[in-house]
Amino acid sequence: MAETRESESRKLLGRLRDVMADRAAGQERLDQITHLIADSMKTEVCSIYLFRDDETLELCATEGLKAEAVHQTRMRLGEGLVGRVARTSTLVNTPDAPKARGFRYMPETGEEIYSSFLGLPIQRLGETLGVLVVQSKAAREFSSDEVYALEVVAMVLAEMAELGAFVGEGAALKARHQQSVLLRGTTAQEGTAEGHVWLHEPRVVVTNPVADDPVKEKSRLEEAVDLLRVSVDQMLEGAQNGDGEQLKVLETYRMFANSKGWMRRMEEDIDNGLSAEAAVEREQSVARTRMAKATDPYLRERLHDLDDLSNRLLRILTGQGRETGAEMPPDPVLIARNIGPAELLDYGRALKGIVLEEGSVGSHAAIIARALAIPLVIHATRITTEALNGDHIMVDGDQGNVHLRPDDTVTAAFRDKIAMQAAAQERYASIREKKCVTLCGQRIELHMNAGLMADLPSLEGSGAEGVGLFRTELQFLIRAQMPRRSELSSLYARVLDAAQGKPVVFRTLDIGSDKVLPYMKTIDEPNPALGWRAIRVGLDKPGVMRMQLQALLRAACGRDLHIMFPFVAQYEEYTRARAEVDKTLAREARLGHTLPDKLRVGAMLETPSLAFAPIQFFRDVEFISIGGNDLKQFFFAADRENELVRRRYDTLNVSFLSFIERIVERCDATNTPLSFCGEDAGRPVEALCFAAIGLRSLSMRPASIGPVKSLLMRCDLREVRKVIHDARHRGAQSVRPAVMDWLRENAG
Structure with missing residues (x-):
C-alpha cells in the first residue's frame, strides 16, 4: 500500500509540476489543477478557496461545482466546513457533509448532491492561505493514504501561491507580494520613517517543491x-x-x-x-x-x-540567507520576528525604522531603538511573511501603523506628514540655545534620556541641559558575559567627557522583569514586573552593585557625579543602597583614588508606596526622579505590555495628576529636587500639565525636547493650573479635554 501511495503521490505531483511549467495565466492554471486533482483522486469535485482578505475566503477555482459560483461564492472565516478548516488549520473528513458540525448550505454552488467532504488547509509554515476541498456523491470517508496525498498537494499549492503561480492575465487573485498592506502594531518608539525592507532573517523561498529523483x-x-x-x-x-x-x-x-x-x-x-x-x-x-x-x-x-x-x-x-551577498538598501527598515540588543546595535544608526512581529515596549530592542531614536513598531502580525527584501515601506511609529508597498495616495499623505515634522524641527532649532522659560517667568529644566555613547551628540543637537537618565544596563545586556569594572569605568568617563560639564544622572543596573542578562540564571517568576528586579537584585547581589559603584566613582575622577537607584519601594532600600555608596567611597579613599568633587545620590520613584515613605526619606535623599512608565502601570494596575489595558488609562487622569501633585508637595516641603522621567515627559501636553502642577525638571528622548520647549515657552502655567483645578472641581475624570480647549484658544 505504501508503494502504491508513493507512486500515486509522485504521479500527481509530477502532473502538478507540468502545470507549473505551463505558461498559462493564473485562472487557467487553477482550473487545470482542480481538474487533475479530481481526476487523480477519482472524485467528482475539487475546489480551491483562497483568502480574499484576513476574514474572507473566495471560491477561486472548481471542478464539479457550478462554474458561475467561481469568484462569487465567499464565506467568512469559521463559516461552513471550509471556513472551519481555515479557522482551525485542521482537516475535515466526513462521509455526510450536511450532517457535519458547522455545515452551511450554499445553493449557488450546486454542492447539495455531494455527500463526502475532505477539506485541508493550504498553508505554508503555519500560515493558512486557503482551503483545498474534494467531494464525491458516494458517502464515504477518505482513506489515510488519500488524505496524505492531498496534504502533500496542498503544501505544493501553498508554495506555488508564494511563487506567484496564480498571477497573470486573468489571474484568480492579485500577487500576494504585490498588494498594498496596512499592518497595525504597537508603538514602542515614536517617529516616522520611509525606506525599503531589509529582512533580518530573509525568508527561504522554495522554488522547486516537486522532484522526480x-x-x-x-x-x-x-x-x-x-x-x-x-x-x-x-x-x-x-x-x-x-x-x-x-x-x-x-x-x-x-x-x-x-x-x-x-x-x-x-x-x-x-x-x-x-x-x-x-x-x-x-x-x-x-x-x-x-x-x-x-x-x-x-x-x-x-x-x-x-x-x-x-x-x-x-x-x-x-x-x-544573509550570507548570500544581498546588499542592504541605503534606507533600510529592519523587519524581524524579534531581535536581540547586540544584533540591533550591529546595524546601528543605519536603520530608518524597525518593525517586529513580537517584542515588548520594555524589551531590549525597544531600549536600543529609543537610544538610537529609531521608530519602532512591535506586534506587527505577519510582517515577516508579508514583506520581501526591497519592498517600499512606511513606518508610523506615532500611531503604530506600517504601510507595506503603499499606493500613491498613502505615500503622498505620509510624505506630507514627514515634511510637516521636518518643518517643525527646523522651527525648534531656532529656540535650541534658549532656556525654557514660560510666559509667567517660570524656569523649566529639560534633560534627555540616554543609554549609549552614540546618544551623547544629541546633548548639543537637541538643546538638552543634561542627561536626566543614563541607562547603565545596556552595557550589561549586549554582552555574552559580565563586563569588567575597568571597561565600565572607561565608558562612564567617556560619557562624562562627552557631556562637557553638563550633569549626567547614572541609573544603576536596572535588570529583571523584561531585561534579563544572557549570562545570569533566569528565574521563572509569575509576574516579573513585580518581582526580583532593579535595586532588589543589587541589594541581594552586593558584589555587582559595588563593582558598578567603583566604576562610577573612578570615572568621575574629581568631577561631579549623580547616582540614582531604580525601583526603590521603601525608605530602608534606599538607606541600604546609600550605605553601599558610603562604604565604596571609603574604600576608594583608602586606595588613594580621586573622589568626585560633588556626589549626589538619588532614587527613582516608580512605586506608589515610596510616595508615602516617612518624611525622613525625603530629607535624606538628594534628588528624586519620578519613573513615569512604571509608576503609571502600578498606579492603575494596568500592565504597559498589555494592549487590552495599557491605553485605557490617561496620564492626565485627575487621580494620577493629584498623586503626582502630592509628591511635588512633599519634595517642596523638604527642598528635595524632583524631576519626571519617561515617555509622558516628552509629550508636550502632558509636559505642560506636569509643569503646571509644580514639576520644574523633565527628562525625555532628545527629539521631544524641541516640541516640549516650544509649547512651554508659549504658555502661562498659572492659567493652565487654573484649568486643571477647575476640571478637577467639576468632577472630570481627565483634565485633557479642558487643557486642549484652553490650548486651542490661547497657545495658537
Whole structure:
C-alpha cells in the first residue's frame, strides 16, 4: 500500500509540476489543477478557496461545482466546513457533509448532491492561505493514504501561491507580494520613517517543491543534515564555558539534528514526490501548527527550537540567507520576528525604522531603538511573511501603523506628514540655545534620556541641559558575559567627557522583569514586573552593585557625579543602597583614588508606596526622579505590555495628576529636587500639565525636547493650573479635554 501511495503521490505531483511549467495565466492554471486533482483522486469535485482578505475566503477555482459560483461564492472565516478548516488549520473528513458540525448550505454552488467532504488547509509554515476541498456523491470517508496525498498537494499549492503561480492575465487573485498592506502594531518608539525592507532573517523561498529523483533528493538532504550537525556541534563547543541556559538550547538543537524520526519523516516526504527543501518545510509546518496549539511552555519552546533548526537546514539546502551577498538598501527598515540588543546595535544608526512581529515596549530592542531614536513598531502580525527584501515601506511609529508597498495616495499623505515634522524641527532649532522659560517667568529644566555613547551628540543637537537618565544596563545586556569594572569605568568617563560639564544622572543596573542578562540564571517568576528586579537584585547581589559603584566613582575622577537607584519601594532600600555608596567611597579613599568633587545620590520613584515613605526619606535623599512608565502601570494596575489595558488609562487622569501633585508637595516641603522621567515627559501636553502642577525638571528622548520647549515657552502655567483645578472641581475624570480647549484658544 505504501508503494502504491508513493507512486500515486509522485504521479500527481509530477502532473502538478507540468502545470507549473505551463505558461498559462493564473485562472487557467487553477482550473487545470482542480481538474487533475479530481481526476487523480477519482472524485467528482475539487475546489480551491483562497483568502480574499484576513476574514474572507473566495471560491477561486472548481471542478464539479457550478462554474458561475467561481469568484462569487465567499464565506467568512469559521463559516461552513471550509471556513472551519481555515479557522482551525485542521482537516475535515466526513462521509455526510450536511450532517457535519458547522455545515452551511450554499445553493449557488450546486454542492447539495455531494455527500463526502475532505477539506485541508493550504498553508505554508503555519500560515493558512486557503482551503483545498474534494467531494464525491458516494458517502464515504477518505482513506489515510488519500488524505496524505492531498496534504502533500496542498503544501505544493501553498508554495506555488508564494511563487506567484496564480498571477497573470486573468489571474484568480492579485500577487500576494504585490498588494498594498496596512499592518497595525504597537508603538514602542515614536517617529516616522520611509525606506525599503531589509529582512533580518530573509525568508527561504522554495522554488522547486516537486522532484522526480528521490535518490538524489535524499542524498542532498543527508549532506545538508550532516553540515547542520557539524555546525551545531561547533556551537556547542564554543558555548562550553557559557551559561547553562544557552547550553540547554544547543543540546536540544543537537537532539533534533540527530533525530532519526525527523529524518525518516522527511525521507518519506521525498519518496512521495517532494524535493528535499519542500520535505523540510512540510515537517516545519507540522511543528508550527503544533506550536500554535501547545499550551505547555516547555513544549512550545522545544517546537520553536525545531522551527529554528529547520530554517538553518533550509538555508544550507538553498544557499539563501544573509550570507548570500544581498546588499542592504541605503534606507533600510529592519523587519524581524524579534531581535536581540547586540544584533540591533550591529546595524546601528543605519536603520530608518524597525518593525517586529513580537517584542515588548520594555524589551531590549525597544531600549536600543529609543537610544538610537529609531521608530519602532512591535506586534506587527505577519510582517515577516508579508514583506520581501526591497519592498517600499512606511513606518508610523506615532500611531503604530506600517504601510507595506503603499499606493500613491498613502505615500503622498505620509510624505506630507514627514515634511510637516521636518518643518517643525527646523522651527525648534531656532529656540535650541534658549532656556525654557514660560510666559509667567517660570524656569523649566529639560534633560534627555540616554543609554549609549552614540546618544551623547544629541546633548548639543537637541538643546538638552543634561542627561536626566543614563541607562547603565545596556552595557550589561549586549554582552555574552559580565563586563569588567575597568571597561565600565572607561565608558562612564567617556560619557562624562562627552557631556562637557553638563550633569549626567547614572541609573544603576536596572535588570529583571523584561531585561534579563544572557549570562545570569533566569528565574521563572509569575509576574516579573513585580518581582526580583532593579535595586532588589543589587541589594541581594552586593558584589555587582559595588563593582558598578567603583566604576562610577573612578570615572568621575574629581568631577561631579549623580547616582540614582531604580525601583526603590521603601525608605530602608534606599538607606541600604546609600550605605553601599558610603562604604565604596571609603574604600576608594583608602586606595588613594580621586573622589568626585560633588556626589549626589538619588532614587527613582516608580512605586506608589515610596510616595508615602516617612518624611525622613525625603530629607535624606538628594534628588528624586519620578519613573513615569512604571509608576503609571502600578498606579492603575494596568500592565504597559498589555494592549487590552495599557491605553485605557490617561496620564492626565485627575487621580494620577493629584498623586503626582502630592509628591511635588512633599519634595517642596523638604527642598528635595524632583524631576519626571519617561515617555509622558516628552509629550508636550502632558509636559505642560506636569509643569503646571509644580514639576520644574523633565527628562525625555532628545527629539521631544524641541516640541516640549516650544509649547512651554508659549504658555502661562498659572492659567493652565487654573484649568486643571477647575476640571478637577467639576468632577472630570481627565483634565485633557479642558487643557486642549484652553490650548486651542490661547497657545495658537
